[in-house]
Amino acid sequence: MTYRNGGDLLVAVLKELGIDTVFGIVSVHNLPLVEAVDRELRFVPVRHEATAVNAADGYGRARGGLGCALTSTGTGAGNAAGSLVEALASGTSVLHVTGQIESRYLGEGRGFIHETRDQLGMLAAVSAYAATVPDAASAGRLLREAAATALAVPGGPASVEWPVDLQYAAQVDTPGTPATAEAPAAPDPAELAGARALLTAARRPLIWAGGGANRARPELLALLETTGAGLITSNSGRGAVPEDHPRVIGNFATTPAVRSLLADADALVTVGTHFRSNETADYGLKLPGAHVQIDVDRAALGRVYPVRHALRGDAARVLPSLTGAAAPADPDWTARVCAVRDEVRAALREGIGPQAAVCDALTAALPRGAVIARDVTIPSSTWGNRLLPMHDPRANVFPRGGGIGQGLGMGIGAALARPDVPTVVIAGDGGLAVHLGELLTLAQERPRLLLLVFNDGGYGVLRNTQDRYSDRRSGVDLHTPDFAGLAAACGLPYARIAAEADADGVIRGALAADGPSLVEVDLAALGPMKTPFTPPVSIPTA
Numbered sequence: 001m002t003y004r005n006g007g008d009l010l011v012a013v014l015k016e017l018g019i020d021t022v023f024g025i026v027s028v029h030n031l032p033l034v035e036a037v038d039r040e041l042r043f044v045p046v047r048h049e050a051t052a053v054n055a056a057d058g059y060g061r062a063r064g065g066l067g068c069a070l071t072s073t074g075t076g077a078g079n080a081a082g083s084l085v086e087a088l089a090s091g092t093s094v095l096h097v098t099g100q101i102e103s104r105y106l107g108e109g110r111g112f113i114h115e116t117r118d119q120l121g122m123l124a125a126v127s128a129y130a131a132t133v134p135d136a137a138s139a140g141r142l143l144r145e146a147a148a149t150a151l152a153v154p155g156g157p158a159s160v161e162w163p164v165d166l167q168y169a170a171q172v173d174t175p176g177t178p179a180t181a182e183a184p185a186a187p188d189p190a191e192l193a194g195a196r197a198l199l200t201a202a203r204r205p206l207i208w209a210g211g212g213a214n215r216a217r218p219e220l221l222a223l224l225e226t227t228g229a230g231l232i233t234s235n236s237g238r239g240a241v242p243e244d245h246p247r248v249i250g251n252f253a254t255t256p257a258v259r260s261l262l263a264d265a266d267a268l269v270t271v272g273t274h275f276r277s278n279e280t281a282d283y284g285l286k287l288p289g290a291h292v293q294i295d296v297d298r299a300a301l302g303r304v305y306p307v308r309h310a311l312r313g314d315a316a317r318v319l320p321s322l323t324g325a326a327a328p329a330d331p332d333w334t335a336r337v338c339a340v341r342d343e344v345r346a347a348l349r350e351g352i353g354p355q356a357a358v359c360d361a362l363t364a365a366l367p368r369g370a371v372i373a374r375d376v377t378i379p380s381s382t383w384g385n386r387l388l389p390m391h392d393p394r395a396n397v398f399p400r401g402g403g404i405g406q407g408l409g410m411g412i413g414a415a416l417a418r419p420d421v422p423t424v425v426i427a428g429d430g431g432l433a434v435h436l437g438e439l440l441t442l443a444q445e446r447p448r449l450l451l452l453v454f455n456d457g458g459y460g461v462l463r464n465t466q467d468r469y470s471d472r473r474s475g476v477d478l479h480t481p482d483f484a485g486l487a488a489a490c491g492l493p494y495a496r497i498a499a500e501a502d503a504d505g506v507i508r509g510a511l512a513a514d515g516p517s518l519v520e521v522d523l524a525a526l527g528p529m530k531t532p533f534t535p536p537v538s539i540p541t542a
């Protein structure tokens, strides 16, 4: 096949991949790409390259697939790097195509416009795959290889830099199936036999699902049903089994009730989790010695917690052989699991005080499976990441690497991927300010998106931390805009929640709208949580 230029080739590859919307910022170093995408697909002109990647990431997460971002050379590609870090941390699938200077000047350091030293090295540091298009006969192969790497287990972003002269050139393409990563190894037979025996004998089993379990949903449910075990999840594993299942405890591992459950369990099967510091109280959480760990990544096995049987492999292929050997749990254990599920929810609900009204209103008003994108803010870290029910991993859009400012971009991408349902974004005033310009993208593209801004006049989580551990506040109090005026300036509908009684009506009203809206939750007016939130990180001097 030949194509008139690189843009036409990119569109053909994106169509093969089922991508209909692309996020980016136009530049002299990506003009042929942007023009072709805008002509043939939907091009969304976001206001910062970090958002291009976040939105592509959110689009991919919401569809359970791949998203695409287009950026420019140098600063444009550098602006994308922080969000590529997030996709790498989350193992989510982003195809990042960025410009590069003309191929004849590559690597000379002569100061060609947008030139940057070792752009490929920068991209390689933050992506699962990075390549430079070398000529006009290789771009199709590299784009397909990049996409396949991003989609393969364990995922991550894939970056392709494309010298601008080669974007303009006529392209020769030889479509074909890309060389994908090698199929994950099957687990060691002796380890598997040991794990099966452990499950046959277990009467008090627990399962822990991380993000890796999202690719093995029916297999995970089968193990849960056969055993009557309780299911703990990481934030990333939420929705792998719908959270209204009576034995899904969820993202509550560090609560006293779950710690005591872990202390009494006689088997723990962990599936595709990194045991991140946030979910293990900085690795202080105690896990049972009878621990079976499943992961595709050899390095993850036993890295954080000792493991009795390490099973390397794809969870979808390993779990059924455990289910085949598993025996039912003691009925008393199963009853205790169900009681703990209710207990941890009730305790959290009590602690968040008046914000429970907002959580309840969202739970009641959102259609099942609607995307809930969260920025890193206290409402997310408390109830958004735990209490607000998640029934599908595709609805669970959260920057797992913990970087603020990415929620709105992810939400815009998700909302454009899922026009059938409304999307909610939960953001703090501080996180929103990082990419305030994206309010304009929201106003321009008009997705069905409810942006809920929790306004406490600053970086509340750091303010709480300083109030607890320091004698003064530093860098936490922020000038916040008049959100009503800001919304008006952007042409966005606005409403305010200032009391518990407002939550239901305001949220229902906003979700009924066929487009975007901004709802401010005035936290000074709503009132404080019963328990001020401080993050689960250790302060060495505390």
Ligand SMILES: Cc1ncc(C[n+]2csc(CCOP(=O)(O)OP(=O)(O)O)c2C)c(N)n1
Pocket (backbone or CB within 6 Å): 375, 376, 377, 378, 379, 402, 403, 404, 405, 427, 428, 429, 430, 431, 432, 454, 456, 458, 459, 460, 461, 462
């Ligand atoms: C990119 C990045 N920079 C800094 C931080 C540190 N940080 C974590 S939460 C936070 C405050 C966020 O403020 P806001 O969005 O208003 O939420 P609040 O804590 O007030 O609920 C900051 C600065 C971070 N996580 N990521």
Ligand SMILES: [Mg+2]
Pocket (backbone or CB within 6 Å): 428, 429, 430, 454, 455, 456, 457, 458, 459, 460
């Ligand atoms: Mg704040």
